[in-house]
Amino acid sequence: MRRFWLKLWRRRRLQQDLEDELAFHREMTAEHGNSLPLGRGGTETVVREQAYDQWRFVFLENLGRDLVYAARGLRRSPALVATALVSLALGIGVNSTVFSLGMEFLFSEPSLRDASSVVAIRLGGNSHSTERVLNFVRDSGVFQDVAGNNEEVFVNWNDGVDTRPVFGVATSMNYFSSLGVPVEYGRGILPNDPKEVVVLSHDFWVKHLNGDPAILGRALNLDGRACTVVGILPANHRTLIGFGFSPDLYMPSYLDATLLAIYARLKPGMSRGEARAALENVAQQLDRVFPEQFKYYKHNQLMAVSGVARLTEQSEMFSTGVFLALLLGVTGLVLLIACINVASLLLARAAARRPEMATRLALGAGRGRLLQQLLVESSLLSILGAACGLAASQFTASMLAQIRLPLPLPIHLRIEPDWRLVAYAVFLTVFATIACGLLPAWRSVKESIAADFHRDRGMRLRRTLVVAQLAVSLVVLFIGFLFLHNLGAAGAMSPGFDVRNTLRAEIHLPPATYKDSQHINLYAGQALRELGAIPGITGAAVARIVPFTDNTHFSSDLVFPSSGKTVRAVFQWNAVSPAFFQVMDIPVLQGRVFRDDDRAGQHVVVVNRTFVKRYLGNQPPIGASFLWGAQGKTPYEIIGVVEGTKTMTIGEEDAPQLYETLTQIANNRPRIQFVLRSAIPPAQQVQPVHEVLHRLDPAVGTEVATMYSSIGLAFLPSQVGGVLMGTIGALALLLAAIGLYGVMVYSVARRTREIGVRIAIGAAPRDITRMVLIDSAQLIGIGSAIGLLVALLIAKPLAIFLVPGLRPTDPLSFSAVLFTLAITGMIATWGPVRRALAVDPMTSLRQD
Amino acid sequence: MAKSTEPSLLQGTLDLLILHALQRGELHGFAIAQTIHLLSDQVLTVEEGSLYPALYRLELDGAICAHWGVSENNRRARYYEITKRGRKLLAAQAQTWNRLSTAVQIVLSR
Numbered sequence: 001m002r003r004f005w006l007k008l009w010r011r012r013r014l015q016q017d018l019e020d021e022l023a024f025h026r027e028m029t030a031e032h033g034n035s036l037p038l039g040r041g042g043t044e045t046v047v048r049e050q051a052y053d054q055w056r057f058v059f060l061e062n063l064g065r066d067l068v069y070a071a072r073g074l075r076r077s078p079a080l081v082a083t084a085l086v087s088l089a090l091g092i093g094v095n096s097t098v099f100s101l102g103m104e105f106l107f108s109e110p111s112l113r114d115a116s117s118v119v120a121i122r123l124g125g126n127s128h129s130t131e132r133v134l135n136f137v138r139d140s141g142v143f144q145d146v147a148g149n150n151e152e153v154f155v156n157w158n159d160g161v162d163t164r165p166v167f168g169v170a171t172s173m174n175y176f177s178s179l180g181v182p183v184e185y186g187r188g189i190l191p192n193d194p195k196e197v198v199v200l201s202h203d204f205w206v207k208h209l210n211g212d213p214a215i216l217g218r219a220l221n222l223d224g225r226a227c228t229v230v231g232i233l234p235a236n237h238r239t240l241i242g243f244g245f246s247p248d249l250y251m252p253s254y255l256d257a258t259l260l261a262i263y264a265r266l267k268p269g270m271s272r273g274e275a276r277a278a279l280e281n282v283a284q285q286l287d288r289v290f291p292e293q294f295k296y297y298k299h300n301q302l303m304a305v306s307g308v309a310r311l312t313e314q315s316e317m318f319s320t321g322v323f324l325a326l327l328l329g330v331t332g333l334v335l336l337i338a339c340i341n342v343a344s345l346l347l348a349r350a351a352a353r354r355p356e357m358a359t360r361l362a363l364g365a366g367r368g369r370l371l372q373q374l375l376v377e378s379s380l381l382s383i384l385g386a387a388c389g390l391a392a393s394q395f396t397a398s399m400l401a402q403i404r405l406p407l408p409l410p411i412h413l414r415i416e417p418d419w420r421l422v423a424y425a426v427f428l429t430v431f432a433t434i435a436c437g438l439l440p441a442w443r444s445v446k447e448s449i450a451a452d453f454h455r456d457r458g459m460r461l462r463r464t465l466v467v468a469q470l471a472v473s474l475v476v477l478f479i480g481f482l483f484l485h486n487l488g489a490a491g492a493m494s495p496g497f498d499v500r501n502t503l504r505a506e507i508h509l510p511p512a513t514y515k516d517s518q519h520i521n522l523y524a525g526q527a528l529r530e531l532g533a534i535p536g537i538t539g540a541a542v543a544r545i546v547p548f549t550d551n552t553h554f555s556s557d558l559v560f561p562s563s564g565k566t567v568r569a570v571f572q573w574n575a576v577s578p579a580f581f582q583v584m585d586i587p588v589l590q591g592r593v594f595r596d597d598d599r600a601g602q603h604v605v606v607v608n609r610t611f612v613k614r615y616l617g618n619q620p621p622i623g624a625s626f627l628w629g630a631q632g633k634t635p636y637e638i639i640g641v642v643e644g645t646k647t648m649t650i651g652e653e654d655a656p657q658l659y660e661t662l663t664q665i666a667n668n669r670p671r672i673q674f675v676l677r678s679a680i681p682p683a684q685q686v687q688p689v690h691e692v693l694h695r696l697d698p699a700v701g702t703e704v705a706t707m708y709s710s711i712g713l714a715f716l717p718s719q720v721g722g723v724l725m726g727t728i729g730a731l732a733l734l735l736a737a738i739g740l741y742g743v744m745v746y747s748v749a750r751r752t753r754e755i756g757v758r759i760a761i762g763a764a765p766r767d768i769t770r771m772v773l774i775d776s777a778q779l780i781g782i783g784s785a786i787g788l789l790v791a792l793l794i795a796k797p798l799a800i801f802l803v804p805g806l807r808p809t810d811p812l813s814f815s816a817v818l819f820t821l822a823i824t825g826m827i828a829t830w831g832p833v834r835r836a837l838a839v840d841p842m843t844s845l846r847q848d
Numbered sequence: 849m850a851k852s853t854e855p856s857l858l859q860g861t862l863d864l865l866i867l868h869a870l871q872r873g874e875l876h877g878f879a880i881a882q883t884i885h886l887l888s889d890q891v892l893t894v895e896e897g898s899l900y901p902a903l904y905r906l907e908l909d910g911a912i913c914a915h916w917g918v919s920e921n922n923r924r925a926r927y928y929e930i931t932k933r934g935r936k937l938l939a940a941q942a943q944t945w946n947r948l949s950t951a952v953q954i955v956l957s958r
Contacts, residue, residue, distance in 0.1 A: 018900070021877060021926045024919070025896055028878040031921070 070377035083738055084342045088385025090731055091338030093392030098331045100397055110240045113180025115306040121262040122301040123283055128259035136286055142278040144267045145178035148260030151241055154508045156701035158221040165508045165701035170253035178265060186216045186231035195254040198227040202235040204248040224510055227251060240305055276302045333476045334732050340469045341739035346378055463779060470783025473736030474821055478791040481813040496645030498585035499707045502675055503682045504546050505689055508701035509670040517667040524672055530692050531676060539677035541579040542662055546673045551647050559627040567615045571656035572647045575665050581642060583677040591622040591640035594661040603636045603664055608644040611656035682706040741828035755836045765837045776829040780822055862902050864945055867930060867938040876925040877903060911937050
């Protein structure tokens with residue numbers, strides 16, 4: 001410490017002192033007639049340096065000087081810097097973005113107090129249970145507390161002018177207090193609150209209420225009830241579901257029919273294993289107390305809601321995890337390519353600076369000192385690259401967060417930098433520095449002292465790097481191409497109905513006014529008439545389910561009395577009005593579709609082609625009738641066969657489908673969906689349709705969209721996957737091409753002298769070209785072979801992400817990748833060869 | 849090879865000699881070199897290449913301290929003075945040296 005202050009104290013005067021002192025020494029020596037040997041030439045400088053060094057912060061000052069030197073050197077080669085920075089920024093930027101996306105999806109903590117002690121409970125394999133069951137579990141005393149929510153509740157909000165559906169979560173009264181959900185302003189819902197309270201999301205508050213804090217304590221008109229706003233959630237509120245799901249508000253569940261997903265807080269010290277065992281007991285008691293209900297003792301689940309345990313215990317998270325792991329792996333490869341790029345660039349630069357290094361070593365520079373300087377240079381480069389990368393990823397992340405996904409659920413991804421991202425980026429930077437800096441630095445120092453015959457080894461290293469780069473690029477490209485091809489295949493697939501000329505309107509009737517199917521049918525009939533009268537609308541129908549927005553499937557025994565056979569059938573169910581098939585443009589293959597007079601009497605159904613093929617065998621479908629379930633009494637008659645549609649994802653296999661007519665079922669659901677066919681572009685019909693529905697009953701929540709925009713969800717997984725992977729594949733190609741070009745340019749440039757010799761002794765330019773091209777072709781061949789092998793190995797597990805019919809060993813992707821790589825390699829070789837040929841042999845001979 | 853008969857300083861002994869020379873009072877660099885030269889019956893020669901780095905190191909270690917003064921011929925010179933710490937160091941180094949040289953003597957005499 002004392003030395004430190006002493007150094008600081010004397011720093012400024014040091015040099016002058018030393019000068020004066022040495023001058024004095026010289027004078028004295030001269031006076032004493034050279035009785036003492038004065039330093040020989042040059043010694044004085046050494047003395048000065050050595051004495052001076054004692055008093056300096058040698059390491060730091062050297063570092064500073066190295067930095068200045070490195071910056072100056074880098075400024076002199078802007079092409080190198082640009083290439084390296086672009087490489088690293090893309091590599092690190094893409095990685096950070098994917099990393100934050102993956103983290104948000106997989107590890108985002110729900111906003112709860114001590115989330116690690118909260119578990120999700122599924123009884124009897126049901127995701128949701130009645131409040132009675134929930135209370136039973138709470139009263140069992142196994143858990144510290146039990147709460148529930150239904151995360152899919154539409155509420156009609158009347159702001160005095162318009163009524164619109166907003167997305168709510170219905171909760172048990174103790175939800176906020178027992179789970180400890182943090183609130184930004186006001187408070188959460190308290191157990192002894194009345195049912196007419198509401199907690200708003202930050203987004204909803206800002207967007208629809210202008211972020212006015214005075215809203216606290218005031219009432220909103222929700223489903224005709226005046227609900228007092230008691231609290232506002234923070235902007236970074238994350239729901240228990242995760243995945244960026246952002247509902248507009250939380251309110252107490254007030255309808256008995258609302259089913260709740262059960263969440264429980266474990267007692268301190270209780271493990272999930274113990275809790276699971278205790279839950280089995282509770283489930284068995286449930287079966288004894290409520291014998292008329294579902295069977296609860298089977299398929300009980302108790303799962304963590306956060307952290308790594310959530311991934312391992314919730315099965316549906318698995319494929320998401322695999323996809324993101326894959327994505328991260330692929331982006332890691334991209335970063336590797338970027339690093340190899342920079343490494344070969346620095347290597348080339350290091351070789352070009354061999355004379356400089358040799359000179360400095362000869363003048364007495366320490367090897368460690370030179371290494372330090374080279375490392376400083378590459379660190380500077382990679383830190384700059386990391387900074388660019390982080391900036392790039394921030395930019396893309398905020399772009400991603402802004403995108404409103406065309407989904408029926410409010411999804412808002414909150415991608416923010418957190419310590420994990422920072423740690424990851426720092427890790428990448430260090431990795432990049434070591435990969436890019438150490439190797440070339442070590443080589444250049446070693447090479448400079450070694451004689452020329454080591455040059456071959458240097459070439460071999462660079463060639464190994466080229467081969468490695470080619471192999472990695474091929475793997476990344478292959479995956480990218482595969483997913484692009486997948487995207488194309490998915491886009492070309494038809495959902496089985498017309499999405500271009502149709503619209504969808506979703507209606508939420510206030511349950512208080514529309515109590516039963518009579519009221520609902522009355523409304524629906526009137527709405528259909530008025531909608532059909534809109535100019536340009538050529539058809540209107542009601543459907544219980546519009547494909548891709550919802551689905552209901554049954555697994556039942558169908559008994560055919562005519563043959564006495566019983567078939568176990570699994571099928572997608574829907575109930576529609578007669579015009580549905582015409583509006584959706586679903587072809588009728590046999591028989592007829594529903595008519596308005598299919599009301600009382602015979603129950604009629606329409607099935608799809610797959611249903612006939614799978615469950616009717618050789619039986620003629622039209623006129624066949626079956627009983628639904630072993631105890632079924634009503635015969636259902638098949639009156640028509642239609643073409644199938646997709647139901648949930650565009651890539652799914654064709655499923656059996658069964659349609660009933662709405663007039664023959666209890667149509668008591670307050671949620672109604674209209675489908676409309678338009679002769680003019682459907683986007684122009686959104687406004688008129690909305691107006692008609694609003695005029696009909698202003699208290700009804702209405703949402704109108706073109707079919708294409710409202711079923712975006714179906715196209716999403718393969719689209720997002722395809723776009724992400726395709727982008728990364730293109731990125732990899734770009735990086736690989738840059739790197740390949742750089743290395744080829746350099747390796748040909750190093751052979752300039754050899755080429756000069758060859759021309760001087762009579763080689764024709766054609767021979768030279770052939771020689772170099774064959775050389776690169778060899779490299780490309782070896783690299784591709786290795787890459788192909790690896791790609792084939794990893795291709796198998798990719799099959800789960802692909803549309804049916806597309807195999808991972810898809811020859812089209814393979815040949816496209818190989819072709820791309822070969823072309824890039826050849827172009828990268830061609831330029832430098834031409835340049836080498838243009839050089840005068842004499843010049844190139846004198847060069848070394 | 850004839851030149852090598854002139855004894856050169858052993859590594860580490862320079863500090864000892866400098867501290868010893870300063871024991872009698874403050875001296876400037878040139879005088880230190882001269883003192884050592886004279887005290888060793890003109891056998892040992894301290895080159896400025898070793899002297900000044902050694903002086904700066906000792907100063908940094910706190911064994912000596914320096915100030916600017918006026919020399920006997922009225923020039924500005926930098927005077928070095930041994931500190932308390934330096935005396936301790938000198939004692940320790942002298943003892944080490946004595947043991948070492950005695951040991952060497954013993955070896956050579958057998």
